Amino acid sequence: MSDADVSRATADPAAPQRRRIGVLLVNLGTPDATDYSSMRRYLKEFLSDRRVIEENPVIWWLVLNLIVLTFRPGRKGRDYDKIWNRERNESPLKTVTRAQAEKLGRAMSADPRVTVDWAMRYGNPSIPSRLAAMQQAGCDRILVIPLYPQYAAATTATVCDKVFDALKTMRWQPSVRIAPPWFDDRVYIDAIASSVQNELSGLTFVPEVLIASFHGMPEDYVRKGDPYQRQCIETVRLLRERLRRTDDNLLLTFQSRFGPREWLKPYTDETVRALAKKGVKNIAVVTPGFTTDCLETLEEIAMENAEIFRKAGGRNFAFIPCLNDSDDGMSVIRRVAVRELSGWI
Secondary structure (H helix, E strand, C coil): CCHHHHHHHHHCCCCCCCCEEEEEEEEEEECCCCCHHHHHHHHHHHHCCCCCCCCCHHHHHHHHHHHHHHHHHHHHHHHHHHHCECCCCECHHHHHHHHHHHHHHHHCCCCCCEEEEEEEEEECCEHHHHHHHHHHCCEEEEEEEECCCCCCHHHHHHHHHHHHHHHHCCCCCCEEEECCCCCCCHHHHHHHHHHHHHHHHCCCCCCCEEEEEEECCEHHHHHCCCCHHHHHHHHHHHHHHHHCCCCCCEEEEEECCCCCCCECCCEHHHHHHHHHHCCCCEEEEECCCCCCCCHHHHHHHHHHHHHHHHHCCCCEEEEECCCCCCHHHHHHHHHHHHHHCCCCC
């Protein structure tokens, strides 16, 4: 979207505007840098979201500001340093999300009314800034695609919250659609399965067990009605069917737990340790809940969990990358966009 588009849209309020359609890809978020201040700013925005942390707000404010934001920024900054894109000076999540938007824009270029952009729920570019740019450029209809195959209040819903908050500030509100999750979509299942098969075929060893690791959440979030766990279970059921695997050699686990609460089980780190101690020497891990490689996949799985496995007696650990902006990955995003733009294009 060029500056000229914005200028034409705002120069003369009485002039007829070209009606455009926007598609906004939204990912979780990223710090602007790995230094303490940047990490603290990012973590404060993220961990202050009431959908992410459903604790007593007064108690959590004290814990967050006096403890978490004192120690965690330094530690997480060191973790981000391990995976940081030095060439662009940004996180891999930002690099890949931009590439996904650019490729989707080219795929949708047959319709000149469609413009594709991207945003982060936490960090930059922000959702309000990109919605405002689209609205000013004449987009009277905007499709928002939260890049989460499985729905969770702490991910998809908080994107919706931010979108609706931005709409409240607009006198002329564009019509907005939010793309639903695609946890059981056949194109998505086929893409994950194809990625797994391609990666495994290139290994020098045969994994005895394949683990599908998803981001975790506190168990009580599910008891309150969050559908996330059952959508993860359905994704793995369909993946087992597609790959012709059983419950024993394609396991479902949950990673990234935080704080003292009980989170969804089984835990990924405990599972890889237990497998090694049982004598399993070769495993592979895929992360179907992430559309883009990020800290949780590149550092937590590919580095931290690989080390846990080997220290416990395992030998070979393979991390299967996310779909990212691969042909298979873009086929999924393109399918979601085209399906949800029905009636607009």
